[in-house]
Amino acid sequence: MKLTFFHTDGLYLAVLAVSFVFVFVMFRQESLRRPLNKILSNTSAMVSLLVLLAFLMMSVLDSVRFYPSLSPSQQVETNYAGEPITILDFLLSGIKTRTEKTYSAPLTSFSYSREMIRFPDGQERWDYPRLKFGGANLSDPNNDRPQDIAKRIIKGIGIGFFVWIGLLVICFQVKKCITKRKRYVNGFCGGLDASRIPWRAMSYTLLVMTLILSVVSQLASEYHVLGTDKVGEDVLYQSLKSVRTGMVIGTLTTVATLPIAVALGIFSGYFRGWVDDLIQYAYTTLNSIPGVLLIAASMLVMQSYMSVHEQQFSSLSMRADFRLMALCLILGLTSWTGLCRLIRAETLKLRELEYVDAAKVLGTSPFMILLKHIVPNLFHIILISVALDFSSLVLAEAVLSYISIGVDPTTESWGNMINGARLELAREPVVWWSLLSAFLFMFVLVLSANLFSDALRDAFDPRKEG
Amino acid sequence: MMSYVFRRLLYALPLLLGINVLTFLLFFIVNTPDDMARMHLGQKHQTQEAISKWKNERGYAQPLFWNENAEGVGHLKNTIFYQKSLGLFVFQFGRSDDGRDIGSDISQRMWPSLAIALPSLIVGLSLDITLAMIIVFFRSSYLEVSGVAVAVALMSISTLFYIIGGQFVIGKLLQLAPISGYDSGVNSIRFLIMPIVIGSIAGVGSGIRWYRTLLLEEIERDYVRTARAKGISELHVLVTHVLKNAMIPILTGVVVLLPLLFTGSLITESFFAIPGLGSYTIDAINQQDFAIVRSMVFLGSMLYMLGLLMTDLSYLLVDPRVKLGSR
Numbered sequence: 001m002k003l004t005f006f007h008t009d010g011l012y013l014a015v016l017a018v019s020f021v022f023v024f025v026m027f028r029q030e031s032l033r034r035p036l037n038k039i040l041s042n043t044s045a046m047v048s049l050l051v052l053l054a055f056l057m058m059s060v061l062d063s064v065r066f067y068p069s070l071s072p073s074q075q076v077e078t079n080y081a082g083e084p085i086t087i088l089d090f091l092l093s094g095i096k097t098r099t100e101k102t103y104s105a106p107l108t109s110f111s112y113s114r115e116m117i118r119f120p121d122g123q124e125r126w127d128y129p130r131l132k133f134g135g136a137n138l139s140d141p142n143n144d145r146p147q148d149i150a151k152r153i154i155k156g157i158g159i160g161f162f163v164w165i166g167l168l169v170i171c172f173q174v175k176k177c178i179t180k181r182k183r184y185v186n187g188f189c190g191g192l193d194a195s196r197i198p199w200r201a202m203s204y205t206l207l208v209m210t211l212i213l214s215v216v217s218q219l220a221s222e223y224h225v226l227g228t229d230k231v232g233e234d235v236l237y238q239s240l241k242s243v244r245t246g247m248v249i250g251t252l253t254t255v256a257t258l259p260i261a262v263a264l265g266i267f268s269g270y271f272r273g274w275v276d277d278l279i280q281y282a283y284t285t286l287n288s289i290p291g292v293l294l295i296a297a298s299m300l301v302m303q304s305y306m307s308v309h310e311q312q313f314s315s316l317s318m319r320a321d322f323r324l325m326a327l328c329l330i331l332g333l334t335s336w337t338g339l340c341r342l343i344r345a346e347t348l349k350l351r352e353l354e355y356v357d358a359a360k361v362l363g364t365s366p367f368m369i370l371l372k373h374i375v376p377n378l379f380h381i382i383l384i385s386v387a388l389d390f391s392s393l394v395l396a397e398a399v400l401s402y403i404s405i406g407v408d409p410t411t412e413s414w415g416n417m418i419n420g421a422r423l424e425l426a427r428e429p430v431v432w433w434s435l436l437s438a439f440l441f442m443f444v445l446v447l448s449a450n451l452f453s454d455a456l457r458d459a460f461d462p463r464k465e466g
Numbered sequence: 467m468m469s470y471v472f473r474r475l476l477y478a479l480p481l482l483l484g485i486n487v488l489t490f491l492l493f494f495i496v497n498t499p500d501d502m503a504r505m506h507l508g509q510k511h512q513t514q515e516a517i518s519k520w521k522n523e524r525g526y527a528q529p530l531f532w533n534e535n536a537e538g539v540g541h542l543k544n545t546i547f548y549q550k551s552l553g554l555f556v557f558q559f560g561r562s563d564d565g566r567d568i569g570s571d572i573s574q575r576m577w578p579s580l581a582i583a584l585p586s587l588i589v590g591l592s593l594d595i596t597l598a599m600i601i602v603f604f605r606s607s608y609l610e611v612s613g614v615a616v617a618v619a620l621m622s623i624s625t626l627f628y629i630i631g632g633q634f635v636i637g638k639l640l641q642l643a644p645i646s647g648y649d650s651g652v653n654s655i656r657f658l659i660m661p662i663v664i665g666s667i668a669g670v671g672s673g674i675r676w677y678r679t680l681l682l683e684e685i686e687r688d689y690v691r692t693a694r695a696k697g698i699s700e701l702h703v704l705v706t707h708v709l710k711n712a713m714i715p716i717l718t719g720v721v722v723l724l725p726l727l728f729t730g731s732l733i734t735e736s737f738f739a740i741p742g743l744g745s746y747t748i749d750a751i752n753q754q755d756f757a758i759v760r761s762m763v764f765l766g767s768m769l770y771m772l773g774l775l776m777t778d779l780s781y782l783l784v785d786p787r788v789k790l791g792s793r
Contacts, residue, residue: 281480281481281484282484284481285481285484285485285488286488288481288485288767288770288771289485289488289763289766289767289770290763290766290767290770292732293747293759293762293763293766294763296747296751296759297489297492297493297759297760297763298492300751300754300756300759301492301493301496303505303754304501304502304505304754305496305501307504307505308501308504308505391622395624395625398624398626399624399625399626399733402626402733403732403733403736403748403751403752404751404752405751414624415626418624418626418627418630422626422630425630425633425634425638426638430634435627435630439623439624439627442623442624443622443623446622446623446624447618447619447622450618450621450622451618454618
């Protein structure tokens, strides 16, 4: 085993680490007690936070990459296989490797299309062949399959229930531990009101999640739970892999947006004069170009850069990764104008306040004034805007992939899944499962992001006070 | 008012020049004509002659800003910047990379685009506002709570699913309208129904939420309380007082929609195979035709600025307090 990090892996994990530190610092701030308490007591926000955390965990597992060690027979030339895999790949290696010939509906054991089958007695007939893996454990799938599936579902429910109870017990113990050491805990999150957290709703959400997970894993060991796609790849595997693509686009884009938007917005609002004119000119210009067109133009330029510098990318997955990062950067560079305008307006207001005047009179340098007196007061705007942008970025990815200016066609993403399955709706019987699974995953992620960012906005927006 | 319009148009000039320079930078400096030629020729025939031939045929063989070999005005005139970029100001779009005249393509394709975008905007807007008014009318009841919840759920669905699902249900299962295609003249209405319906439904989620906030902001005002105190019915207050006063923010919100209209139609048009500007742009992106994309970026920005100006002028219609031109 040898760990390796692609560009997006490193950046993504770094962003997550920074944001966790940030959340930690937030919890210690006296001034943020009220909004944080408001979020903690909001049921829909906490439930969607739990769902978001599940997605986050999936994407983190999918961002730690290593070269798998090969079996001794393969170890002639090199020690490591060509393409690195992630922890998620490793965990899902069962369903990743079980590929069929072509489409197959969810939970079936027969192929989607007919072919000539040779029977043991020498006859040949035009019929639906058995799948290589889906329901391969059954001797007579037509009769046994519903029973087998029902058995697995019941078993999954049972296991899920036990896991849930186990998790609850662990949570309870942790909570007991914390209440015992109240003195230390009060140090960083003293003013937070744990009794108002909707524990019940959250534990039910946890139950639903563990049940889904265990039922699906029970079924997935023998079936293709969400069917297979055109080349026989498992759709469940694709959907799970796409989680990372969506999350990476949603978070890394802010890395490109924030520094530009915040720096330019503050400078333009604080220094005024020609700096303001110049920056305003820059963002008005950028803003007048319709977003998709600007992104399309930049992606075209990037594609031609990649085709000219082909030799820089040693493997397909590195190439796809570079394209993902470029997409995030381009999305960020084309979308900073909105936040920049908000920050400029707020800075214009803040610079006229008395405490800024006081700091000036005391001889504080402009840089320190910006850092100590302006930036902390812009914090809520930045937080709200980042949260609100996240879901629209996840949605944008699908649209961009459809116009072929999104992620690389080899990257698993919901956009690519939709794109591949879109034309198959005309077939008879309809191939609906790829679309449905992309829809479900996207819907759950975007909905919970929307709910959470709504709660965040309600809590941090000073206009909504009282 | 004319002087105001004139001044606004003058303001637009430096912005358009900025856009022009920006696209020029993107397409000719970051990515040189040589790179373009290489990409179009593919890996196999990358000889220097082939590249210069490709560039010569499309007029990319000149220097970028300053031509040493020319005389007089030619120094500036015989350059890529003058011929390929500045021409956009007077709608000289030139030829696409495979030799078609972009200007005539655009003038042909703008009508189908308009035929979709305008009705979609009007239908969508009236649908959104009506639903938002209903929700505001029944505020602080279960209807409001569930209405807002549905709106959040609706806006969490990707546009692609609205289009695919709509095509499947309306076009294939119910067979109410043709799935895709376009026809000239009156016959085109048949093909326009579905894109317009789906386009309006796709925007309903975010629309309801947006207009609801705008209406709720107005409904707290004193004049509304006065109107109620006079005994005017709630419905009457909502329609004649609140809606009228919310018109300014609503119109400002439409500006936000205008560029989205252009980009939204990008996807709609290609899904429904409508020969408009959106599908033109998508085809150009897929064929990596830089000349067309460049023209469309410029045209799109121009339309956007025109939209901004029109919005400002529309304030005059809805609010007598607004006086343009006096600063």
